[in-house]
Amino acid sequence: MIDSLKRRWAECPSYILALFLAVTPAWAVQPDEMLADPVLESRAREISRDIRCPVCQGETIDDSNAPISRDLRLIIRERLVAGDTDAEVVDYIVARYGEGVLFNPPAEGANLALWLAGPALLLAGVAVALAAGRRRVASDVALSPEEETRLKEILKE
Amino acid sequence: MIVELGHFALILALMVALVQSTLPLWGAHRGDARLMALAGPAALVQLVLVAGAFAALTWAFVVSDFSLAVVVSNSHTLKPMLYKVSGVWGNHEGSLLLWVLILAVYGAAVAAFGGNLPVKLKARVLAVQGLIGVAFLLFLLLTSNPFWRLAMPPLDGQDLNPLLQDPGLAFHPPFLYLGYVGLSMAFSFAVAALIEGRVDAAWGRWVRPWTLAAWVFLTIGIALGSWWAYYELGWGGFWFWDPVENASFMPWLLAAALLHSSIVVEKRESLKAWTILLAIMAFGFSLIGTFIVRSGVITSVHAFANDPERGVFILMILAFFTGGALILFALRAGSMEARGVFSLVSRESALVANNILLTVAAFVVFIGTIWPLVGSMLLGRDLSVGEPFFNAAFSPFMVALALVLPPGAMLAWKRGDIGRSLRGLIPVMVLAVALGALAFAMQTGRTALGPVGLMLGAWVGFGAMADIWARTGRDGVGARFARLFRLPRADWGKATAHFGLGVTIFAVSAMMSWKIEDIRVVQEGETFPLGRYEVRLDKVEEVQGPNYTSTMGFMTVTRNGAVVAVLNPEKRIYPVAQMPTTEAAIDYGFVRDIYLVLGDRQKSGGWAVRSYVEPFANWLWGGCIIMALGGVLSLSDRRYRVAAGARRVPAGVPAE
Numbered sequence: 001m002i003d004s005l006k007r008r009w010a011e012c013p014s015y016i017l018a019l020f021l022a023v024t025p026a027w028a029v030q031p032d033e034m035l036a037d038p039v040l041e042s043r044a045r046e047i048s049r050d051i052r053c054p055v056c057q058g059e060t061i062d063d064s065n066a067p068i069s070r071d072l073r074l075i076i077r078e079r080l081v082a083g084d085t086d087a088e089v090v091d092y093i094v095a096r097y098g099e100g101v102l103f104n105p106p107a108e109g110a111n112l113a114l115w116l117a118g119p120a121l122l123l124a125g126v127a128v129a130l131a132a133g134r135r136r137v138a139s140d141v142a143l144s145p146e147e148e149t150r151l152k153e154i155l156k157e
Numbered sequence: 158m159i160v161e162l163g164h165f166a167l168i169l170a171l172m173v174a175l176v177q178s179t180l181p182l183w184g185a186h187r188g189d190a191r192l193m194a195l196a197g198p199a200a201l202v203q204l205v206l207v208a209g210a211f212a213a214l215t216w217a218f219v220v221s222d223f224s225l226a227v228v229v230s231n232s233h234t235l236k237p238m239l240y241k242v243s244g245v246w247g248n249h250e251g252s253l254l255l256w257v258l259i260l261a262v263y264g265a266a267v268a269a270f271g272g273n274l275p276v277k278l279k280a281r282v283l284a285v286q287g288l289i290g291v292a293f294l295l296f297l298l299l300t301s302n303p304f305w306r307l308a309m310p311p312l313d314g315q316d317l318n319p320l321l322q323d324p325g326l327a328f329h330p331p332f333l334y335l336g337y338v339g340l341s342m343a344f345s346f347a348v349a350a351l352i353e354g355r356v357d358a359a360w361g362r363w364v365r366p367w368t369l370a371a372w373v374f375l376t377i378g379i380a381l382g383s384w385w386a387y388y389e390l391g392w393g394g395f396w397f398w399d400p401v402e403n404a405s406f407m408p409w410l411l412a413a414a415l416l417h418s419s420i421v422v423e424k425r426e427s428l429k430a431w432t433i434l435l436a437i438m439a440f441g442f443s444l445i446g447t448f449i450v451r452s453g454v455i456t457s458v459h460a461f462a463n464d465p466e467r468g469v470f471i472l473m474i475l476a477f478f479t480g481g482a483l484i485l486f487a488l489r490a491g492s493m494e495a496r497g498v499f500s501l502v503s504r505e506s507a508l509v510a511n512n513i514l515l516t517v518a519a520f521v522v523f524i525g526t527i528w529p530l531v532g533s534m535l536l537g538r539d540l541s542v543g544e545p546f547f548n549a550a551f552s553p554f555m556v557a558l559a560l561v562l563p564p565g566a567m568l569a570w571k572r573g574d575i576g577r578s579l580r581g582l583i584p585v586m587v588l589a590v591a592l593g594a595l596a597f598a599m600q601t602g603r604t605a606l607g608p609v610g611l612m613l614g615a616w617v618g619f620g621a622m623a624d625i626w627a628r629t630g631r632d633g634v635g636a637r638f639a640r641l642f643r644l645p646r647a648d649w650g651k652a653t654a655h656f657g658l659g660v661t662i663f664a665v666s667a668m669m670s671w672k673i674e675d676i677r678v679v680q681e682g683e684t685f686p687l688g689r690y691e692v693r694l695d696k697v698e699e700v701q702g703p704n705y706t707s708t709m710g711f712m713t714v715t716r717n718g719a720v721v722a723v724l725n726p727e728k729r730i731y732p733v734a735q736m737p738t739t740e741a742a743i744d745y746g747f748v749r750d751i752y753l754v755l756g757d758r759q760k761s762g763g764w765a766v767r768s769y770v771e772p773f774a775n776w777l778w779g780g781c782i783i784m785a786l787g788g789v790l791s792l793s794d795r796r797y798r799v800a801a802g803a804r805r806v807p808a809g810v811p812a813e
Binding site for chain 2: 028029030031032034049050052058059060063098099100101102103104105110111114115117118121122125126129133
């Protein structure tokens with residue numbers, strides 16, 4: 001497991017590493033890319049906030065200044081102008097760049113584990129806490145069978 | 158010579174740590190007072206040695222000793238002195254040395270001020286602390302030696318990453334480390350208690366100040382980092398759900414949970430096993446954080462200074478300490494019997510709810526952070542997880558936490574009356590809903606986030622005020638005011654920290670929903686509208702800085718013709734590091750920041766300009782500072798300073 005990681009790291013070309021260092025000054029969306037129609041433009045922005053820049057894992061194409069991010073931003077706008085719905089635009093990009101560009105993994109298949117982990121743990125936590133609480137109260141209040149018999153004896157006497 | 162002395166001191170520190178981690182433990186087992194007594198002096202000597210090594214490295218940076226590899230790759234003769242010094246920890250080796258130094262400081266603090274601890278517990282705590290020291294000193298000396306000399310020293314260095322040459326960031330790592338490493342104290346106390354097989358109210362009281370201090374440092378460290386990202390990265394974002402940010406956020410959430418659960422241990426002798434487990438997890442997550450940052454396993458924008466070889470070493474440290482502690486926990490948890498019982502409606506239950514929500518939230522952050530790794534290793538898929546996921550999956554737990562906080566904080570211990578605490582909060586509820594409705598009516602867009610955030614923030618913030626007011630009893634207003642200032646500092650700390658959380662909740666949602674953004678090409682001399690303001694780009698000039706050249710915009714912000722601010726956004730180039738940076742210009746205001754960024758010169762003439770109005774940005778950092786202040790107030794409470802009381806007087810409320 002670690003080896004494959006190392007390999008991944010070693011394979012990462014140095015220009016990409018350089019990108020990590022260089023990406024941070026944000027040029028991101030440029031004025032010349034933007035659409036004149038504010039509604040389409042805001043839809044484009046919404047979409048591009050959920051798409052990862054393919055060469056700089058930590059950033060959205062909305063924030064990134066990598067050339068490929070600019071290309072993607074232009075593609076999104078092209079598709080929107082062509083009349084695609086938001087979902088169609090996203091599908092178009094996923095079909096070409098893979099599901100890895102989605103910052104918001106759809107809640108289906110294996111990704112269900114990701115989405116349901118929190119709620120599942122919450123339920124488990126509540127259940128354990130309630131059970132522990134009941135046990136605590138029970139051990140404090142209820143009498144053991146021996147105590148019950150002893151109590152009855154005392155009451156009879 | 159000084160460098161060699163530093164190197165030597167570090168090796169000696171490892172030897173001392175070996176002694177500190179073994180003999181006192183054996184002594185505590187055998188009841189040998191002489192061996193146990195070794196722990197204190199060993200911890201102090203270790204601090205002296207590590208501090209000496211740190212001073213030697215600092216000296217090498219200050220005089221620019223380019224025979225040292227770290228100095229070459231992270232410094233430069235022309236760099237301002239502040240950044241020469243902060244360059245000491247602005248790199249992998251130096252930052253680990255800082256880690257070890259802080260560890261030694263904490264160990265020495267227990268040795269020096271832990272006079273009231275039982276001898277055995279103190280010896281064991283210091284031994285565990287020493288063992289962590291051994292692991293990290295080995296790591297430092299074997300994989301990341303900061304004292305590595307070069308055979309052929311170059312004439313000048315390669316400069317520190319210009320992004321890191323910033324006052325906010327100079328102090329961000331030390332604070333974070335004070336927090337991360339502070340959680341090692343909670344861990345050491347937890348493991349010592351497991352070895353001892355005993356957890357009581359006094360233990361809760363001893364462990365709480367350390368957790369509180371760690372949490373305060375983490376709060377400040379995270380706020381500094383977020384502030385830095387806000388003004389330095391140039392798009393006014395303050396949180397990116399970046400793996401490295403998450404790495405500091407998870408310990409913060411767990412430290413907050415631990416802080417609250419150790420109150421229950423201290424006051425009610427309940428939740429013992431859970432608290433121990435939390436202490437182990439909190440430090441475990443600090444180690445995971447170190448692993449994520451230092452290994453580069455999960456790629457992030459923070460990818461300075463990392464290396465997989467080192468990652469494996471940290472993974473081994475992580476496995477040893479959390480694994481070992483969890484095994485110990487499994488063996489011993491049964492012996493920790495709860496004494497205090499409580500009903501379903503009680504302060505204890507409210508704190509359990511707090512703990513569940515915070516822990517689940519931390520877990521959601523964790524799974525979101527490692528999911529890309531799971532995807533590539535187990536599923537063979539390339540997956541990403543980012544802000545949209547965290548907004549959807551993490552926020553609900555915070556909303557729930559904010560909802561239960563005010564009534565929960567006002568419930569009585571053991572058996573509370575939910576109706577009564579809610580009745581006390583009716584004015585707060587009315588106020589919060591009214592403010593939310595007002596915001597909804599006033600805002601231009603139709604987002605629910607802003608108004609709901611305001612409502613929640615007001616509920617938590619004013620709820621904290623109602624809480625402390627309720628503590629003053631039922632007499633006349635004058636008498637209650639007089640009493641207000643005689644309340645214990647811990648009460649004030651609690652109310653202050655909760656108030657700060659309310660402010661932060663509001664600021665986060667305000668910034669997320671009411672931000673104004675404008676991107677356009679602007680000619681020199683041109684004016685454009687930005688929200689209620691007008692912005693004019695007067696001119697753009699080349700300016701020479703101390704170790705960079707700058708393209709500087711001169712911009713004037715006006716409102717109805719009156720000048721609000723004159724701002725100079727810059728684009729800098731650091732020739733040594735061959736790296737461009739943007740320096741946003743910000744006019745800080747109480748209810749809004751005006752945030753201007755200068756982009757590239759356009760082929761068609763003019764400049765790309767990005768402008769933002771960031772609502773309530775200062776409230777975000779302010780809220781964090783208020784939270785930290787609450788922690789400090791709590792720490793300064795007499796009851797902790799004389800924690801000796803915990804030994805002499807049976808502490809806490811009697812169980813039944």
